[in-house]
Amino acid sequence: MLYREALNKALDEVMQADDTVVTLGEDVGLYGGSFRVTEGLVEKYGEKRVIDTPIAELSIVGNAVGMAIGGLRPVAEIMTGNFSLLAFDQIINHMAKLHYMSNGKIILPIVVRFPQGVSRQLAAQHSESYEQMLCAVPGLRVLSVNDVNYAYHALKYAILSDDPVVFIEHELLYNKKGEVDFTQKLNPFQARIAKEGRDITIVSYLKMVDDVMLAVPEIEKELGCSCEVIDLCSLNPVDYETLKKSIEKTSRFVMVEEDHKTGGYGGQIVSWAAEEMFYALDAPPLRLAGKDVPVPYNRTLELLSIPTPESIARDIVAWGKKNDV
Amino acid sequence: MYEIVMPQLSDSMDEGKLISWKVKEGQKVDVGDVIAEVESDKAIMEVQSFKSGVVAEINAKEGDVVPVGKVIARIQTSESKNEKVVKTSETAVVEKPVAKQAEPIPKTPVVKHLQKKETGGISPKARAKAAQYGVDMQSVLQKTAKDALHVKDVEAYLREHYFTPKALQLLDRYGLDLAGFTLNHKINEAEVQEFIDKNETPLPQPLSQMQKAIIANVTASAQKPVYRLYEHIDAKLFVEHDAYSITAWLIKIFAKVMMQHEAFRSRLQNDALVISPNASIAVAVADKKNLYMPVVKDANKCSIAEISAQLQSFKTKLKANSFTAADMQGSSFGISNLGMLGVESFDAMINKNDSGIAAVGSLQDGKISLTLSADHRVINGYEAALFMQDLKKEAQNPLQFKD
Numbered sequence: 191m192l193y194r195e196a197l198n199k200a201l202d203e204v205m206q207a208d209d210t211v212v213t214l215g216e217d218v219g220l221y222g223g224s225f226r227v228t229e230g231l232v233e234k235y236g237e238k239r240v241i242d243t244p245i246a247e248l249s250i251v252g253n254a255v256g257m258a259i260g261g262l263r264p265v266a267e268i269m270t271g272n273f274s275l276l277a278f279d280q281i282i283n284h285m286a287k288l289h290y291m292s293n294g295k296i297i298l299p300i301v302v303r304f305p306q307g308v309s310r311q312l313a314a315q316h317s318e319s320y321e322q323m324l325c326a327v328p329g330l331r332v333l334s335v336n337d338v339n340y341a342y343h344a345l346k347y348a349i350l351s352d353d354p355v356v357f358i359e360h361e362l363l364y365n366k367k368g369e370v371d372f373t374q375k376l377n378p379f380q381a382r383i384a385k386e387g388r389d390i391t392i393v394s395y396l397k398m399v400d401d402v403m404l405a406v407p408e409i410e411k412e413l414g415c416s417c418e419v420i421d422l423c424s425l426n427p428v429d430y431e432t433l434k435k436s437i438e439k440t441s442r443f444v445m446v447e448e449d450h451k452t453g454g455y456g457g458q459i460v461s462w463a464a465e466e467m468f469y470a471l472d473a474p475p476l477r478l479a480g481k482d483v484p485v486p487y488n489r490t491l492e493l494l495s496i497p498t499p500e501s502i503a504r505d506i507v508a509w510g511k512k513n514d515v
Numbered sequence: 516m517y518e519i520v521m522p523q524l525s526d527s528m529d530e531g532k533l534i535s536w537k538v539k540e541g542q543k544v545d546v547g548d549v550i551a552e553v554e555s556d557k558a559i560m561e562v563q564s565f566k567s568g569v570v571a572e573i574n575a576k577e578g579d580v581v582p583v584g585k586v587i588a589r590i591q592t593s594e595s596k597n598e599k600v601v602k603t604s605e606t607a608v609v610e611k612p613v614a615k616q617a618e619p620i621p622k623t624p625v626v627k628h629l630q631k632k633e634t635g636g637i638s639p640k641a642r643a644k645a646a647q648y649g650v651d652m653q654s655v656l657q658k659t660a661k662d663a664l665h666v667k668d669v670e671a672y673l674r675e676h677y678f679t680p681k682a683l684q685l686l687d688r689y690g691l692d693l694a695g696f697t698l699n700h701k702i703n704e705a706e707v708q709e710f711i712d713k714n715e716t717p718l719p720q721p722l723s724q725m726q727k728a729i730i731a732n733v734t735a736s737a738q739k740p741v742y743r744l745y746e747h748i749d750a751k752l753f754v755e756h757d758a759y760s761i762t763a764w765l766i767k768i769f770a771k772v773m774m775q776h777e778a779f780r781s782r783l784q785n786d787a788l789v790i791s792p793n794a795s796i797a798v799a800v801a802d803k804k805n806l807y808m809p810v811v812k813d814a815n816k817c818s819i820a821e822i823s824a825q826l827q828s829f830k831t832k833l834k835a836n837s838f839t840a841a842d843m844q845g846s847s848f849g850i851s852n853l854g855m856l857g858v859e860s861f862d863a864m865i866n867k868n869d870s871g872i873a874a875v876g877s878l879q880d881g882k883i884s885l886t887l888s889a890d891h892r893v894i895n896g897y898e899a900a901l902f903m904q905d906l907k908k909e910a911q912n913p914l915q916f917k918d
Contacts, residue, residue, distance in 0.1 A: 441640050441666065468639045469639050469640060469642070469643040470639075470640055471638060471639050471640055472638045472639075472640040472641060472665045472666045473638060473665065474638075513638075513663070513665065514661075514663075514665045514667060514668075
């Protein structure tokens with residue numbers, strides 16, 4: 191099953207089971223979704239539950255907040271991360287806070303879904319990542335999806351949960367293949383150990399997990415060591431328990447993210463490691479992230495501006511040699 | 516009594532070298548007299564006395580390296596002998612006056628790692644481990660060319676510092692952890708041996724090439740899709756002609772029947788079946804340590820006497836450990852006999868390149884049990900059942916086996 195099919199199936203099953211679930215966004219209906227996640231749903235559930243909206247992100251999320259207050263479970267799709275900026279007032283000032291400010295009387299079971307990150311030459315205004323800002327807003331759950339099985343289970347959980355959830359996908363993952371275990375009881379807030387290892391813990395999320403996995407054979411060959419790869423899955427809250435166990439075992443830690451390094455989300459994880467895991471570390475943490483430039487349109491420069499399997503392998507090997515791994 | 520200690524002459528100084536004494540025991544000193552010259556990591560300085568009295572004792576020799584704060588001399592002050600001990604303060608140290616620079620200062624090698632030392636360069640985990648054992652890693656850092664130390668280096672230090680080379684050899688042979696020992700003295704081989712005896716630590720045996728090969732073979736064998744047929748065959752023939760072993764007779768009979776069933780002479784190689792024109796049979800030959808599957812080649816052309824002689828030669832080769840790779844090649848089927856050890860029935864793993872194996876049990880009421888394990892990719896069940904029928908028929912017809 192493909193990543194986008196897993197999301198489609200999750201949405202379909204929940205809409206089938208609960209008629210308060212609605213989905214809204216640009217082209218989610220007749221066109222079947224910009225990335226085909228909502229394909230076939232308008233035929234099944236009609237235009238009242240699969241709602242094509244104008245190009246106005248603030249109103250998409252604003253409407254979702256209103257629907258939630260009125261008792262629905264809206265799933266709002268924003269076409270890409272950069273466009274979510276237009277909806278940030280609703281996401282941050284309303285969706286994240288009304289539950290607290292109404293003394294818990296209002297619940298906002300909203301999911302805001304969007305893909306983000308560097309795809310292929312979509313240039314600076316369509317290639318950014320905003321998890322760092324969203325995770326800094328108390329009251330929001332932020333999930334990031336790398337794994338197909340996780341996509342299915344986590345989206346179902348997010349829609350049925352009473353908390354407001356920002357559900358982050360990645361444009362290059364929509365056609366990723368994977369197996370879904372439909373019988374599984376998956377906890378979406380638990381990090382996933384993508385590969386077990388003994389000597390280095392590599393933490394990542396979204397598409398970078400796949401790039402790390404591609405880099406691992408080279409790293410292991412060059413350093414003669416074994417790498418543990420962790421997919422964070424949930425960016426807020428973070429499953430620090432899994433990270434702690436892994437770092438206690440390996441005593442070395444690398445954080446890999448696609449976003450610009452300055453102010454990037456990985457800084458939070460590294461800062462946690464410095465505060466909580468100091469005496470378990472046998473080497474300084476390494477942070478690999480995108481360059482501090484607006485993502486270039488030129489393909490060569492675009493690839494130079496973010497971590498790639500080659501650069502991840504090269505940088506971790508250099509760091510490993512320097513630190514006697 | 517007034518104590519003079521090794522002064523701290525710079526932030527980074529944790530020990531100093533005593534260059535020379537300017538006084539002797541029993542000598543009188545006045546306030547401001549130079550007592551000694553001390554070398555820090557940056558310069559040579561003079562140590563002066565703040566009190567007058569008589570040098571009662573000198574506790575360090577010239578050339579000694581003394582930790583900061585340690586007493587290097589005691590002065591019996593002229594005041595009452597019962598007064599409390601007073602320590603020098605660090606301000607007792609003054610730079611050498613310029614006038615004195617006419618005296619040649621002995622050139623001493625300056626440590627080149629100052630930069631490194633100031634940044635520390637010891638990982639938090641290594642620090643924690645060093646603290647646990649009371650190891651001063653800063654001084655280790657001074658002696659190494661490395662920019663930074665890790666847990667590995669602390670372990671190396673502990674090994675070198677607290678164990679004799681022979682003790683280390685023993686430690687490594689038994690795969691013991693340092694944590695099991697109290698590290699406050701040099702541990703020798705005898706002490707490690709005592710630890711091993713007391714804890715009855717097992718000695719890990721590295722695998723021989725032979726064992727590695729067997730492990731690889733049986734692991735590969737376990738990948739095969741195997742099914743089994745269980746049968747008993749009449750053993751009258753074997754009892755009557757006991758000049759030859761049961762295994763020898765079985766090879767003779769199997770070879771004959773294999774000639775009628777080509778699947779049993781087949782081997783899977785890549786995407787093709789290789790069918791041998793003759794029947795070659797691998798026989799499990801083992802002692803407590805080793806296991807070999809030498810091959811009776813073209814057994815269909817051998818007399819029972821020849822087969823028996825070959826089996827005898829296998830036994831000799833097993834004892835002498837003189838099997839060659841050529842002895843192990845060419846089979847498509849195997850036989851393993853544990854009957855002579857009283858095993859009633861069992862099933863065997865198929866040898867690496869074979870398509871099946873027969874496991875032979877002990878003689879019971881004139882019959883022996885035979886378990887046929889077959890690789891379903893090469894031999895299907897129907898074929899195997901026909902093979903068994905023919906085998907039973909042949910076994911009951913002893914006459915044709917007279918050589």
